[in-house]
Amino acid sequence: MTEKSSRPGQVLLSVRDLHVAYGKAEVVHGLSLDVRAGEFVVVLGRNGAGKSTVMHAISGLVPKRSGTVSFEGQDLTQASARQIVQSGIIQVLEGHRVFQTLTVEDNLMIGTYAKTPRGDRSKLEAIYDLFPELAERKQQMASRLSGGQQQILAVAQGVIGEPKLLILDEPSGGLAPIVVDRILSVASALCAKGLAILLVEQLVEKALKHAHFAFLMETGRVVAAESSAEIGRGDLLHRVFLGGGEPMTEMESK
Ligand SMILES: Nc1ncnc2c1ncn2[C@@H]1O[C@H](COP(=O)(O)OP(=O)(O)OP(=O)(O)O)[C@@H](O)[C@H]1O
Ligand SMILES: [Mg+2]
Structure with a gap:
């Protein structure tokens, strides 16, 4: 995993060494990520990489096999979905x-x-x-x-x-580009007012235009954690998305 960037702001959400399984099949293998106050973070990755599973584990919607989740310094690893919402994390699920x-x-x-x-x-x-x-x-x-x-x-x-952290899981799903732009612009405006955003998105170019920081996932692991500008310049992103034929540009994406 590459992590080059230093980021301003206090850590708001911290996920450490997260493992998640469906039955015996582990699909998230020791993933760590964080979101800082005032930050717009995107998680990128191909279909089936485990992005939604990670978001569901953060929100308490699927059980964690091991690892920790904390928010504003409070340990939420064992918290219920209701307690997680009350602590200020709200997730907008995939599929409107x-x-x-x-x-x-x-x-x-x-x-x-x-x-x-x-x-x-x-x-x-x-x-x-x-x-x-x-x-x-x-x-x-x-x-x-x-x-x-x-x-x-x-x-x-x-x-x-009134969340402190809003999780958006693929808000673009199947929608016209103009709607996607509208949703990401609103998210950016809310972020500018102090709401932290954790976005899962397959429209890489659009997401990187709005996000400050990006985590790139491959099969249940983070393989890169860089500023949006850095990750956009590197070739790993292109390899992950283009290597298996997954489209990278919004023109071609699903
Ligand atoms: N409820 C479930 N039961 C069993 N396996 C599941 C379940 N949900 C997801 N999976 C599997 O876990 C893996 C990760 O899925 P997940 O939905 O987290 O990926 P994703 O990155 O969000 O994909 P997408 O971009 O298609 O939304 C996949 O192999 C998927 O088939
Ligand atoms: Mg998903």
Whole structure:
């Protein structure tokens, strides 16, 4: 693994020597990564590298075989998914999962439960300012939204829970480039206001444009940890993505 860069800021999230298995099959083999305060970090890697598994392990959605996860110095290794959310880590899952039979506004209200068990309507206005496309559709059923709008709703549902770290797992999945740009721009704007971002993305060029720091994964391991500029210049990234025929440019990507 190459780690050349020195990074400013306090460590917010620290994952150390993480191993995760599905049954007997271990798919994450001693992975370490961190996110610092105010940072936009991207995890890159081919399909099946284990990116979502790592995010799920951080969020407490899959069990860890071994290793540690800490956040703001607090050990979360044994914490439940609920406790992890309450400590300030919110994950937007892969595949724009929102409640299809609820309205946009009700989906957002569910997002507020992360902070307040009874929900908090006072958070809606700020979210509508951030996502005017949702304000226009607040009473529409989520199922009536386009895929891009549903993904924006999924991101907004995470943001309204007021995380300190927002995990976005492939927000681009199958969406038009303009929607991807919109989501990554909003993430960057939130990051500039102090929210740390941990993004999983296959659209390498778009992701590196927004991220400060990148971890490159191959089959359950981190093989490079560098600033976005450094990793973009190196040939390892190209080898990992192009070696097996995986497209690197956004034009060609899935
Ligand atoms: N629920 C599961 N049960 C068994 N194996 C799983 C499960 N989820 C993922 N895997 C396997 O674990 C490995 C890592 O999968 P993971 O979904 O974490 O990869 P990924 O990097 O997120 O891939 P993608 O880019 O396709 O989303 C793959 O070999 C996958 O087949
Ligand atoms: Mg995945």
